[in-house]
Amino acid sequence: MSEERLPESENDGDETPVLIWLTAAALLAAMGAIFLYAPTEATEGMVQRIMYFHIPSAWVAFFAFFIVFVCSVLFLWKRDREWDIYANASAEVGLMFCTLVLITGPIWAKPVWGTWWVWDARLTSTLVLWLIYAAYLMLRARSEPGSMRARYAAVVGIVGFLDIPIIHFSVLWWRTFHPQPKMITSEGIGTGMETPMVVALMISLGAFTLLYFLLMGQRVRLEKLKDEIDRLKRNRLYSH
């Protein structure tokens, strides 16, 4: 059966461990930076350290949804199953990080704002975003694999991403309390925070981005293996 194997599946074994070790090292460094290097915030205290998880998760989630959009456009253009796999994997990883944002947010907000949840612009748009991509994955889960599922998912992936700026403005004008971004202010990057905090956040952002690529790679490989199993089953089981 080995002669029927796809050539990529053999290369995968060589590439992934590098990324695994790199991600593991980056995550370890991030943990060190967050808990040992970065100072405790004066007013908010220990709980402020959740920021180093909250902001990178949000970044990865938005990045992942952007990748879903790009892959969806490419799929409709090229009609290559590859792009469909990437869009699917990115949506799953993005939804997971979006869930993390929605979980870490209230944990941070309760001691600082005194409430779990406020209907602030960024909280609301993140929740809506979560709902959009949850529906996207449900659409995928509930339809038969094939060209139809890929096309429909791509349309939803495009429409969903186009809606993000409009949703953002609508909830912004609706109401907002979120702290103004401290990282990038009008005076320049990182002036709102102590340097060690910025460094820790940067390391954490890098580590989370690596984690995204690692998870993406694994998910894509899984999907390709699934395809191969389907193909082998069709050839070996159903033909006789």
Add this chain to the structure above:
Amino acid sequence: MDQYFKTVYAIVWKDFVTELKTRELFSSMFIFATLVILIFIFSINLSVVDAREVGPGILWAAFIFSGTLGLNRSFMLEKENDCLQGLMLTPADRTAIFFGKMLSNFVFLTIMEIFILPLFMVFFNIDLLPHLGPLLLVVFLGTVGFCVLGTLLSSLSAHLKNREVMLPLLLYPLLVPVVIGSVRMTGQILAGKELGDMSQWIGLILCFDIIFTGAAIMTIDHILEE
């Protein structure tokens, strides 16, 4: 171009004739919208809260819930006897099919909304007549947004096994800007504000309408494909 409009018109007319024969859709949408308003009225105490504060939200919830019934039915009707297949076999452009279905959805929903407005006026004891012009504009803009995105997604969900569930799951989160904008504007109109004061909301909903009309034109070929 002339031929294009004729095609769109033919599809709208076909839906109208079907509806005139069965009279199923309009009555169910109207009764459902009334029920939605009724359920919301039970859940709030109108002698405590200001009707002008909660009214607009309830009105739009009724529009959107009953509009979803219409959307679900619009493509289901086409699916039932493989009419959609027939529609796609005609030499009509795919976008013409989309605009035809969108326009018929829009007209049905608008007629239903015009019937609901007096009911809303009576139930909530709000005099709509002095604000009728701006109110109708807001209803128009919101309904266009709902129908554009709704028709696109219902053309897609019609092919799924659990279409009745998937359509609102896909549609409602994407519809958030239209809902917030329409409810806000309706509330401000009922509070006696001028349309000029809410130009940013009008702009936002117009943007939504235009962007998703464009997105529908670009993607409908990929949805209506066998």
